[in-house]
Amino acid sequence: xxxxxxxxxxxxxxxxxxxxxxxxxxxxxxxxxxxxxxxxxxxxxxxxxxxxxxxxxxxxxxxxxxxxxxxxxxxxxxxxxxxxxxxxxxxxxxxxxxxxxxxxxxxxxxxxxxxxxxxxxxxxxxxxxxxxxxxxxxxxxxxxxxxxxxxxxxxxxxxxxxxxxxxxxxxxxxxxxxxxxxxxxxxxxxxxxxxxxxxxxxxxxxxxxxxxxxxxxxxxxxxxxxxxxxxxxxxxxxxxxxxxxxxxxxxxxxxxxxxxxxxxxxxxxxxxxxxxxxxxxxxxxxxxxxxxxxxxxx
Amino acid sequence: xxxxxxxxxxxxxxxxxxxxxxxxxxxxxxxxxxxxxxxxxxxxxxxxxxxxxxxxxxxxxxxxxxxxxxxxxxxxxxxxxxxxxxxxxxxxxxxxxxxxxxxxxxxxxxxxxxxxxxxxxxxxxxxxxxxxxxxxxxxxxxxxxxxxxxxxxxxxxxxxxxxxxxxxxxxxxxxxxxxxxxxxxxxxxxxxxxxxxxxxxxxxxxxxxxxxxxxxxxxxxxxxxxxxxxxxxxxxxxxxxxxxxxxxxxxxxxxx
Numbered sequence: 001x002x003x004x005x006x007x008x009x010x011x012x013x014x015x016x017x018x019x020x021x022x023x024x025x026x027x028x029x030x031x032x033x034x035x036x037x038x039x040x041x042x043x044x045x046x047x048x049x050x051x052x053x054x055x056x057x058x059x060x061x062x063x064x065x066x067x068x069x070x071x072x073x074x075x076x077x078x079x080x081x082x083x084x085x086x087x088x089x090x091x092x093x094x095x096x097x098x099x100x101x102x103x104x105x106x107x108x109x110x111x112x113x114x115x116x117x118x119x120x121x122x123x124x125x126x127x128x129x130x131x132x133x134x135x136x137x138x139x140x141x142x143x144x145x146x147x148x149x150x151x152x153x154x155x156x157x158x159x160x161x162x163x164x165x166x167x168x169x170x171x172x173x174x175x176x177x178x179x180x181x182x183x184x185x186x187x188x189x190x191x192x193x194x195x196x197x198x199x200x201x202x203x204x205x206x207x208x209x210x211x212x213x214x215x216x217x218x219x220x221x222x223x224x225x226x227x228x229x230x231x232x233x234x235x236x237x238x239x240x241x242x243x244x245x246x247x248x249x250x251x252x253x254x255x256x257x258x259x260x261x262x263x264x265x266x267x268x269x270x271x272x273x274x275x276x277x278x279x280x281x282x283x284x285x286x287x288x289x290x291x292x293x294x295x296x297x298x
Numbered sequence: 299x300x301x302x303x304x305x306x307x308x309x310x311x312x313x314x315x316x317x318x319x320x321x322x323x324x325x326x327x328x329x330x331x332x333x334x335x336x337x338x339x340x341x342x343x344x345x346x347x348x349x350x351x352x353x354x355x356x357x358x359x360x361x362x363x364x365x366x367x368x369x370x371x372x373x374x375x376x377x378x379x380x381x382x383x384x385x386x387x388x389x390x391x392x393x394x395x396x397x398x399x400x401x402x403x404x405x406x407x408x409x410x411x412x413x414x415x416x417x418x419x420x421x422x423x424x425x426x427x428x429x430x431x432x433x434x435x436x437x438x439x440x441x442x443x444x445x446x447x448x449x450x451x452x453x454x455x456x457x458x459x460x461x462x463x464x465x466x467x468x469x470x471x472x473x474x475x476x477x478x479x480x481x482x483x484x485x486x487x488x489x490x491x492x493x494x495x496x497x498x499x500x501x502x503x504x505x506x507x508x509x510x511x512x513x514x515x516x517x518x519x520x521x522x523x524x525x526x527x528x529x530x531x532x533x534x535x536x537x538x539x540x541x542x543x544x545x546x547x548x549x550x551x552x553x554x
Contacts, residue, residue: 062470131459131463153457199396
């Protein structure tokens with residue numbers, strides 16, 4: 001096995017507590033656990049406001065990944081799982097979140113989470129995860145109106161980017177910036193199949209293309225696929241991007257160019273803000289609060 | 299010379315008979331890999347480079363072939379070699395690492411029609427490779443493993459990446475590895491047979507390409523098609539053989 005510093009595909013696992021929020025036992029504290037195909041995310045909300053979250057890599061065991069993410073989110077908060085009034089599981093592994101009181105689809109959770117992160121003006125959400133691309137139309141309350149997803153083919157998803165990061169030996173978090181360092185945008189590659197990503201990249205490098213140009217061509221092709229999905233579901237402003245690829249400026253800026261619209265700017269987690277990669281988990285925690293209140297009234 | 303995405307194969311033909319046969323990994327430099335394989339095949343036949351009348355190249359990286367006098371389409375090469383090896387062959391299925399195709403041929407080995415599954419790994423050898431990795435089984439053991447199963451596990455067969463995720467959760471649920479392996483081959487056979495139905499299945503059906511060496515895939519494909527496919531002795535060399543056979547006709551047409 002190579003050392004951590006050689007794993008160019010590896011994105012940062014981290015946890016965060018919002019310093020401006022305090023909790024007491026009287027508060028409604030809920031959690032959302034989003035077990036994705038590549039990343040597992042957990043978010044804690046206090047009275048429906050984002051309080052803490054954790055992001056880890058999904059392992060081969062979904063229940064364990066769910067627990068790991070939730071423990072990571074609870075770290076240093078003084079809270080334990082027993083303090084959580086309601087836990088909602090979501091994501092590709094949602095049926096395998098053992099501590100959850102309820103499972104809700106990631107479509108509904110991303111819609112809800114996007115509404116929480118950006119407010120009622122959001123009408124179209126593009127969620128790009130490790131193996132998923134979803135275009136979701138929502139109303140001003142964050143409810144799903146319609147959606148489309150790539151259920152037959154993983155082409156153009158985040159996994160392909162991991163392959164490129166490894167092959168080109170560029171840290172995955174720098175890939176977006178580097179893909180924009182081309183004088184002229186090359187034509188998109190004709191094939192974004194994740195299984196062929198390696199041979200595709202090698203073929204282009206063999207032709208004498210620079211790393212930047214190879215990345216630009218691949219990122220462009222991914223962005224085209226995503227833009228097509230958005231157009232098929234019907235683009236309505238405002239548009240936002242959630243999921244891991246929302247952090248890839250190469251993807252975001254190309255989608256904006258192709259569609260001719262600006263996306264609402266993403267909060268910057270490195271500067272103390274929220275993280276659009278946690279949108280699904282936040283949406284789930286938000287549903288948790290509503291479900292808890294409904295149960296109390298009944 | 300057949301320059302594929304994963305391997306290069308070279309066949310040397312003298313007076314219509316195979317006298318040398320060699321292969322290597324394409325790697326980063328398929329040109330060099332082909333040069334080495336040519337050298338090896340000629341050494342087997344006690345021949346020198348200068349003895350060769352005509353070099354023909356085929357395969358997805360044929361534009362990188364060394365010494366080349368002419369190129370041959372991959373479908374043309376399949377048809378020519380398929381009929382040379384099995385005179386009654388009218389359909390040639392070629393399943394390689396990254397591409398699967400079916401070629402309809404006439405009795406002279408001239409391609410009539412073809413269909414290709416390209417740009418998707420789910421119908422090609424890459425699918426088996428990815429699944430073998432996920433199962434932590436050696437690629438060459440996948441076939442014998444699959445043959446032990448009575449049934450197939452349910453997996454998403456439309457995409458290698460989705461299939462991989464399914465396999466990981468199936469392993470975690472401790473499903474039987476043979477049944478997972480069989481599901482992989484059944485899924486590939488489904489895709490290949492769907493492709494063939496678009497072309498029309500004309501017996502005899504000859505299966506060539508590297509994946510033809512896998513007994514697991516052959517069993518699944520035979521079951522799916524309801525017939526027994528013919529497999530030549532060196533199925534991975536069929537592309538190179540076809541190119542060599544066509545090279546021979548080009549020598550006759552235009553002597554060097």
